[in-house]
Structures are given as C-alpha cells and as structure tokens.
Amino acid sequence: MGRAPCCEKMGLKKGPWTLEEDHILINYINTNGHGNWRALPKQAGLLRCGKSCRLRWTNYLRPDIKRGNFTREEEDTIIKLHEMLGNRWSAIAAMLPGRTDNEIKNVWHTHLKKRLPQYQHNHDRKRNLKQKEQDLVNVSHVKNQNTAYRPLSPPQCSSSDISTLTTSDNLDHNSTTDVSVNKSPPENVPSLDDGFWSEVLSADNSYYGTSNFPAIIADQQFLQFPLSSLVTGELENATSSLSSCEGMDFWYDLYTRAGESAEFDVDNARS
C-alpha cells in the first residue's frame, strides 16, 4: 500500500489474519475481555498492533456479527439512512444489528450506490468517457499519431462564477424555487465524485464544502429551505426539504446547470 507502515517497523505483522491468530484473539477476548487494545496483543501473544486486533475483532470475529449477503430490506435501509446521514457508516451500522461499518461501507461502494440514478449517471459517464478515450487513442494511432489527444476537461467554477452565484442579499426562505430536473444533462458537465454527494449532507448534519459545490448552493435563493438549516444541523428539516425537491436529482441538476455556464443564475434556475 502507499502509506508508511506503522507496525512493520516495530516488528509487528501486517496483512491477512491466519486462522491461528484468529483463535488466539478469540480465546483471549473470551477469557479476559478487551480492556486495553494497545496492551492486548502483547498479553495475548500476538505480533499485531492493538488497532489491528480491534479491527479484526469488531469487523470479523465478534460473535454477534451477521455474515452473508445483505437482504433487500437491509439494502433499502442503508440507502435511506445514507440519504439522511451521509457517510456516517458507524451510525448506519448501529441501525443494522450484526452489520459492521466496514461491511456497510463496502457494500455501499460496490453495490448500492450504483442503484441510485445520480451515481448510475456518473458511473455511465465515466464509462463513456473511458470508451471515448480509447476510441480517440485508436484514432490517433490510425492517423500515425499526428494528433495529440487531450482528455475532456470539465468546466470549472471559477471565483468569478462564485460571485455570479452568490450575489443575493434579498433572501426569501419561504418561497419555493421550482427547479425542474434535467434528466439529460448537457454533455460537457463536471464529473461528480462520491465526495460531492456525501458532502451535500455531511456526516455531522452540518454542511461541508467541496471545490465546486459551495459556489452553486451558496446562493440560498436556489434552495427550498435556507442553507442555514444545513449549517446549523437541523437534519430533519434539511432532509424533508431535500425529499420535497426530488432529493439528489435536485442537487445534481443545480450542479450540472451551474457547470455548463458561468452565467447561470437564479432566473435560469427558475426557468
């Protein structure tokens, strides 16, 4: 892995756990409990760091862990909770007995987010882009490499864009801004990464910015609810407002439409 090892230099083992190590850990905890994770490996006779032991126990060896595939109900619950809580995997795991935060995080990234339209769209875009890149590479080969290929670069939200989007002092939090959702966004829109969506509603109910997103929602006229409801952590209000404006599609629409033009403004949003 890319990061500096913390255990190896202390002579501690890393990597997959063996059956023998599992047995040692289980036996030790069953007998003595796990009062101090840092001291546990030494006392148990394991060449592992405490952190590794804790992770192995909580994510895999704990007797109350439910193994096996997630049920449809569990998956739906995760999707709903993620919409409300963001990437608070431990909080989501607390609602699903027998499931660990790591497991839920994995199943989210590998299965569930692909079911959601906004991720599906992004996923498809990435695939299409990759295909286009390959096609262009092929074409450039045919043309004896006379044409240098440059990947498509998404339009950026510059600081001037931000000023365009944030010059509103007359905020009307009670008015409803009806933004129709563009189901076919323009071709040249910014690509969205996972961080974008997770930060729309951040983990601790407050709003965290992304590089582009703040410029788009900073103008509270775009919202059916005041941005301050996110900032001050009124999750319930925020999520109910989100659902009333078609959830993530609403955000995605704002994002894509802002991305396509620096001239994007409130009037455009209302059109």
Next chain:
DNA sequence: AATGTCCGCAACCGCCTTCGC
C-alpha cells in the same frame, strides 16, 4: 488456454475525538 481488466473485500492508514492525568 492465456492474458488483461474489473470488482469485491479485508485490512491498513491518518485524522479526529475522548478520556485521564
């Protein structure tokens, strides 16, 4: 059959928070 690519998962890392002194 061989090779390349994708995907799922366990495990690791760094950062943040909590707790005790």
Next chain:
DNA sequence: GGCGAAGGCGGTTGCGGACAT
C-alpha cells in the same frame, strides 16, 4: 487548560477471484 494515550471513524489500498477478450 494542556498534553499524551487510546479508541473510533471514514477513506483508501492491494490482493485475489471472476469475468471478458
């Protein structure tokens, strides 16, 4: 209040198997 240790959390990585070419 300051500090260090320990625990907890979310993001990321790399291995290995499945699938495609």
